Amino acid sequence: MGIVNVTPDSFSGDGLQSAQVMNGQETSTTDVIQLAVAQAQRFVAEGATFIDVGGESTRPGAPLISAQEESERVVPVIQALRAALSSDVLISIDTYKAVVADRALVAGADLVNDIWGLQKDGDMAAVIQQHAVPVILMANMRDFRKRDIVSDILRFLAHSMDDALAANIPWEHLIIDPGFGFGTTLEENLTMLRRLSELRVLGRPMLLGTSRKSSIGRVLGGLAASERMEGTAATVALGIAQGADIVRVHDVRAMARVVKMSDAVVRGVF
Known part of the structure; x- marks a missing residue:
């Protein structure tokens, strides 16, 4: 899964808007779309089968943006990517906002990557169910009291999976993500990697970021x-x-x- 960040403040410095600014250029929507399409096409040529599009930085301390602003960043990009890429390449929308997810799916996204595992926006599960698409459920420890990190991740993901099933999202549409670096310490991240196989008990495909x-x-x-x-x-x-x-x-x-x-x-x- 190749990452396309349509942001000015990505933690990794790869945000397409920030790249334009660093090069001394004014950022326009057209510029960002062209950069995103070129980047995604390069990723596919290099071996990516998923393209993950994000419009809001998830780094610690990043400013929150409105659903409208996030939609304005990602929807035109997803429309352009869907037109430019083969249908074999799956486009995911990286958002925890139901409104953004809905607009992105209408624009051509194939699945939702929710960094809060349906726990942040009460309308997200309904949007995913209505569009009949897969969802990546990530465990997010930022507001979670931790004891044993792997047990905590399992509890979080089990809760998210229960919520998804209660919303009539099919079992086969669920993908899990342990949430490396989301509210976890260095030691907890290393433990997570060391014990990652324990998450297989949940019985779903696993994404690692x-x-x-x-x-x-x-x-x-x-x-x-x-x-x-x-x-x-x-x-x-x-x-x-x-x-x-x-x-x-x-x-x-x-x-x-x-x-x-x-x-x-x-x-x-x-």
Whole structure:
């Protein structure tokens, strides 16, 4: 899964709006759309089968934006991506707002990536059910009292899955995500990776999003986000060995190679 951030303030510095500003150019909607399409096409050529589009930074301390502003960022991009990409490439909308999800799905998105696992917006489950699309349910520990991190993630995800099923979202439409770096400490993130296989008890495909996260930078001596590729590669390989089925990444070419080698070893697929 390749990440397309339509934001001015992505933690990893890859937001398409911020890239324009850093290059001394004024940002227009047309510019951002063209950059997003080019980036997504490159990701697909490099091996991505999902494109994840986000319009609001999820880094700690990032300012919140309205559903209207978020929609204005992502909807034109998703429309352009759907027109430019093969139907075999799935587009996910990274949002926890039901209004944004609804507009993105109408625009052509294929699934929803909810970083609050249906726990933030009470209307989200209904939107997903109405559109009959899959949903990625992420465990988010930011407002959660933690004891044992893996047990806490399991409880959070079980709650989210129960809510989804109660809203008549089919079991086969559920994907889980342990939420690496969302309200978790460095030690908890390492424990999460070490014990990731325990989440298989939930019986659903698992997405892992470790790419360029600050915990990797800390382990490697304070490396900047742009210097965390090797650390990301290690977490991707370890995650696949522990049962991850989808990895959400910034550096698609390199990580696709890591995935291919890991799948050859773990799943015998090559």
